[in-house]
Amino acid sequence: MFDNNSNKSRTSNRRKEDIIDVESFITDRISQLGSKAASQRGLCDSSKIYGGILSVVSFFALNSIPGGQVVVASSLAGYLLAVYGDYATTKRLRLFPSRRTVSGLSQDKEGNEDDRFIALNEDYEEDISYLGQKEELEAKFINRYFDELCEKLYELPVSDRSNTYQVIIDSVFSRKKQSKYYQYFEARSKQDARFMEAEIAAKEKLLPRKIRQVDIDYLKLEEDQNLFSRQLPGDQDLSQGSELFPVSEPAMTLSQDEPVLTGYQIFYSLIDSTCCYVAGGQQSGKTLLLAETTKRKAEEGILIFYVNWFSTKLDRDGHWEHVPASHKIETDISMLSPEEFMEVINQTLNLLNTFKLLVFGEHHKDCILVWDELEVSADKNSGDVSKATQPVLQLLSDLIGRLTGTGVKNGGSVQVLSPGYAAGSMFAFVNSKAKKMTPIVCSINKGKFVKTRNNKTISFNKSLLRQMANNFVSAVEVDVPIELASTKTERIFQFQEEWVALGDASDLRPCNYVATDDITHQPHNVLAQKKRSQIEELITKLEEDGYETLWSFAEAMEIPSSDAKRRFIEIVSTYLESERPDLASRFARNKEKEFSSFDGRYSYSDNIEKELNTRLLTNFRCCLCQKRSEDVEIHRTSYLGADDQPGKNMFPLCEVCHDEAHEAGNWNSTLDSIWSSHQTEGFTKRINLGLNFLTQDID
Template identity: 25%
Template sequence: MSKKLVIQFPNRALLENPEPESTTVRKWVKERLNLLNQGNCDREERVNVSEGMGIAAIVLGLGTFSAAPTLGAAALAMGGISTLLTLIADASHTRKVKFFSWSFSEVKGSIRDLQNNALPEATSQTYTKEQLMSGNYNRQISLRSNPSPTADKTRTSESKGKFLTPLEACELRFVESSVREVILFLEKRVPPQQRWDTYLEMCQSVYDDQLDSPYFDMLDEVARAFPVIQTIDVPGAVPQAKHLPMAQQYLNSYAPPQQTQGYSYNQPQDQANSQPYQQPEEKEDLEVVIQTHSYQRPGLQVKSGYDDLLENIDKSGCIVGQQRSGKTRAIAKASEQKAAEGYRVYMVNLAAKKVDQDGRWNHCYWKVEVDIGRLKSKPAEDIIDEARNLIEDYLDYEGRKILIVDEWMSVASKANKYRKILTPFIEDCNQVVNIAISTGIGSGICIYFICPYFTAGGLQDNATIVSQLRLIMTFINKGETVTDPSGNPLTYESGIAKGIQRNFPTQYVELPDGVPSDNKRVYFSNGVWRGMGDERNYKKVNIKTVSDNSSPNVKKNDLVNLATGTPEEVLQEAISRAHSTDHRKLWDFVEEELGFTDHEAIKYVIDVLAKWMEKNDPTLGKKFIVGSSFKAIDARYSYSGHKNNVDETIALNDGMCCVCQVKLAKHAHHLSYDGKNDKPKKNMIPVCEECHDKVCHSELNWKEDFTSIWKSKSNPSFAHRIIFEMIL
C-alpha cells in the first residue's frame, strides 16, 4: 500500500475554451469530480482488501494456534504486520487513522450519540456550527426553505474523499457542495486563460482558510447574479426561495476535515453546543460600522482617485480591487505622468496575459511582462532571473523611482507551479518592502503591488508582508454595473471587500452608499472613499523614453561587415535598435534582434557596441546592465542566465572559497570570458572577496588585455590548478 494514487486532472483545454456559449467548463468540472470520486473508490477498495487479508490471516492464526502453534504464530504475525502496514500507509496518505473505512472520530461520535440517545431524525433540524464542524453527524440535513430531493440527500461528512489526500478531499467536498456556482464563476467571472490558475487557487484557498476563504463570498455574488434555472444539468440546480450562502452549503454538505499534522486547517475552538450557527455576515465580530464621513461629498472636495494617487505616489501601497475597477489603469497613468517628470518606472508582471500587454507600460524604463505559467522551466527561470536583475537595478539607482509588481496574488500563490523558483524573486520584493516600511519616503523607495483580491492564506509565507503597506482599494460603485470584455455584467463584489477587511483590519473602511462617481468606479485611500475619476485632467505629457534619444554622429570604427551593409551602417543600425529594443541583455539583443548566430561574431559585435556606448552614450549602456554606471567590461555579463551561473558557482566546493579553503565563497571569478558559454567550474570558480582581489587578479595569476572586453584571463597554470586540484 506504499504506492500513492495520483488523481489526474482532465484536459486543460476544456477549461480554457474561449467560446462564450461552450459547455466545456461544465464538462471539465464534472469530469474532475468523477476522477476524484473514482480515485477515492479505487483506493478504498485496495485498502479494504489489504486489511481484510490481514484480518483473515489473524483469524486463521487464532484458529490453528492450539493445533499447530508455530503455524498459528506465523499467521498471526503476518496478519498483524500486514494490517499495521496498511493502516500506516493509508494514514500517511490521508492523514487519518481508519480501520475498514471507520475513522476514530466516527467511532467516538457514534458511541457518544448512543450514550446520549441522540438518534438523528431526517428532518429540517437546525444544527450548531460545532456539530457541523465536528463531523459527528450522519443524518439527512435540510436547512433550505423549500426542501428538494437534492437538498434531502443523505450525506456523511467524512464519507466523501476519505481515501484521498487532505487537499484532494477538501477539493471534492468544496466543489460538490457548490458545483453550480463554481462552474458559473469560472465561466462568467474568469477569463479563459486564467481559469486553470484560478481553480487551483480557489481550492487551495478553501483548504488553507476554510470558511474565511473569500471565494465563498465570490460564489455568493455569482449565485445572486445568476439565479438557478431548472434546466441547468448540474447537481444542486434546484429552485430555491432564498439563496443559501456558499459557506453554509459547504458546512451542510460536508464538515471540513479535522486538523491534522502537516496541514493548516484552522478549526474553531470548542464553544457551548447551545449556541446555534450564525452566518458570517451576521456575526458581531464581523460587523462593520460605516463611517458616513469617509467619502468625498459633492461640493466639498474635488479630488478624484487619480488625483489622490498622483499626489501621494511616493508613498508605497498595495492596490486591491475587483476586475474592471480601474486599479491597473490608475497606477499606469499616474506612473506615466511621473515618468514624464523624470522618474524611472520599473514594472514586473510574471502572470501577464495577452490582453494586459496593450502598451500601457511603454513609459517604463524597464519592464518584464510575461506569463511564465505558459513557459517551460528553463525559459521561466531566465525570466525570473531578469525580474531579479530589474529589482537589483531599481535598488542601485539613486534617483526618483517607482517599482510596480502586478498580479501579486497569482505570482506569489501557493498554487503557482513555479513557486519554488519564484521564492528568490519574492524575497527580493520583501527586501524592497522592508526598506519602504522601515525608512519611508526618505529612502527614495516606492513600490506598489497590484492584486485583484487579497487573502493571506493563499500566499506563500514570505509573501504576506505586502499587507503592511498603505491600502488602496478600487471597486465598481454600489448600485452600478459595468461589463467585462465578454459582455458579462459586473457589480460591486462584497466578497472581495470582506477578504480585504480580514487582511487589512486597521485600514479597511466599508464602502458607503452614495459615493459620487462619474465613471461608476470608486477609489479608497487613507480612510476616504472618492470617485475614481479619470486622467482627463492630467496635463499632456510627452514622455522622452530611451528610444527618443537622438544618437550623436557615430564615429567610424573597424566593425567588420557581418551583415549586408558597411561597417558604419551596421553600427548605426545596432545603435538605433538598441534604443528601441525591449531586450535588457546585450547578448540576447545581438543574437535575437540583430540576427547574429556565430558565437565569436556575437562577442565581437558586443565588444564594439559596448565600447561605443561607454564613450558616447553610457545612459544607453545602462539599459543592458545592472549597476549604477556603465562600463564596457560590464557587457561581458549581459546575457540571460548569468545570475544563475553565479549562484551555481558559489555553491561549488561546499560553498567555500576554492583558493583559501577557509572563508565562504561570495564571488564567482571568471578564469576567462565566454559570454553565454560561461559555465561553473569550466571557467567560473567560487572565491571569497579577499582571494578574488589579491590572488585571482594579482599580476602573477591574471593577464589583463584591453584590446577586447573578452581577452583578459587567468594564467593557464593558475586556472589548471584551481580546476583540477582545488575544487572538491
C-alpha cells in the first residue's frame, strides 16, 4: 500500500527525466536539499523569535496598550504555529530557535534509533534536521552512499535512472533497514572497503594470484574459436601459419582451469574481420598492441594502412615501419602550412579510396586500416579545419558502416585508436558509425600506477569506461574484478565485457619482420623533415627575439585561434624540454626548478596578475573548506593558457583540498596533451558552489 502511495506522489511531483550525468544530478539534488534546509531553519527560527518576543512583551504591556489581549493572543499563536509547523514537518518538538551547531552530526544524535540507521559522514555540514523526514533521509542517504549510488545509476540506461533513484529513496524511507536497497548499498560500500584491504594484502603478497598471464602458443586459438564465434568468419583458416611455424605443445599451466587468453591473443584473432574501437589513455599500451599485431598480419600478406593526423612525437618511434609509405599518413596537421595541410587531406582521401577499392573491388585483397587519434581527427568544432576534414571523415564513416554492417564479410577491417569517446564533440555521422564498432579498452590495472616520460602518474580511469559504457551499442564493463585487480598485472584489456591481462608481443608467434622500405625517399618523411627544420627555425627565433612568454611568441608568429596557439605552445614546450633545457629555463614556472613541457600552460604575460586576482576573489580562502591561508594555491579546472579566468577555471584551494581536487575520481587525467586534463563535472560543481557561498558571505 505504501508503495502505491509513494508511486503516486512520485509521478505527480517529478517528471520522468533522462539523467545523463549522474554525478551532477546527485550533487544538484543534495545541494537543493541543503539550501532548503537552511531556508526552512531561517523561517522557522524567525517566527519563533518574533512570536515569542512579541507575546512576552505584550503580556507585560497587557493593560497599557489598547487591544493588548489581541496582540498577546495573536503573537502567541504565531509562536505556537511556528513550533507546531516545525514539529509537523520534522517530528521534532523544539520550543526555542536552534543553536548553530558545528555540523549536522550533533543534531543527528537527537533522533531515535530508527532514524539514525544511516550514519552521516563526518564532513557533512548542513543542518538537515529542518527538512521533512523523508528529505532528511534522502540527504543522509546521498551523503553516505554517494559513490555507490552514482555507480549503480551509471549501470542503468539513462531513461531508467530517475525512476530508479526515486524507487530507492522511497524503499529506504518506508522500510528502513529492511529495504533491500539499503542492504545493497551498505554491502556495496563495505565491499569497497574490503576491496581496499584486499589490495593492500595483495601488495604484501598474502593473496595467491588468481589470474595469470598464460603463455600459450597462438595456434591454440583454434580450440578457443567458439569463444569468439560472433566475430570469426566461419571460413577463417587459423592453421595457415602451421607450415611456417611448428605447433608446440600448450605450455604447462599452473592449474587444471581453462587457460586465460591475453589481450594480445584475443585481439590478434579479431582484427582481420572485426572493426574495433580501441580506447585507452597514454601508457595504456594500445599503440604497441596495434603495431605488434598488424606487423604479424602484414607478414601473413594482409595489407596494412595507417593514418595519424596528430602524431605529436618529434621522433618517430618506428612502430609503423611495417606499413609502406604509400599506405601511411603520419604527421601533425596543426603544424603544417595551409598548402601542406590540403596536401595531407588529399593524400588521406587517396589512401582511403585505395583501401576501399582493394576491399570492395573486383580484385579483393585483405586489408586492415588503422586510424589513430580518431577523437581529435573527428572534432567538428575546429572551424575551417573541420570543414576540410569532413569529406575524409565521411568516407571513413562509410567504410566503417559497410564493414560493421550485418552479414558483410569482406576480409577487411578498420581499427580505430582513441584516448576516449567524446560523442558530443565528434561529427554526428562519425559517431553513428563508431558506436557500432566493437569496443576494446586498454587500461592500467586498478590500483596500479605507471609513470610517463614527463614523470606524471597514470592510473585506472573509470570515467573513460563510463564514457564508453554510455555510448557504445555493445556493453562495456566499468569495473575490474578483484581477481584481476589483485594480481601484479599492470595493463589490462577488455573485450565483450571481460577483462584480462593485456599481455605483450611474446604471447604471439615470433615475428621476423624486417623493414625493407627505403623510407627516406617517401613523401611522409619529407613532411617530417620539413617539420623538424621548421621547429628548429622557430626555436632560433624564440631565442633571438627574446620573447618573455610562449603565448606572446605564438601571437608574434600570428598563430590564429586560441586552440591553435595551445597546440603550438605544446609542440614548442615539448621540444624545449627535451632538446633545449638551457633556453627552456627562461619559461619555467618555478625558476628554481627545471622546465617541464607542462609549464607551457602558464607561460602568458598576465599569469601572475590573474593568479593574484584568483586569491583575492575569496580573500585568500579555500573554496572547498573555506579556511584562510596566505599559501592558498591556485587550482585550474581546465587549462586554457591566456584564456584563463579567475572564478571561471581558476579557483583558490588550500593544499589539502587541492590534492583532493586532483584525485582520480575528481580529475580526468588524460595527459595526451598538456592541455587536456580537466576536472570532472561533479567536482567542478562543488568548487563553484563553494566559491558562490564565499563570495556571497563577503558581500
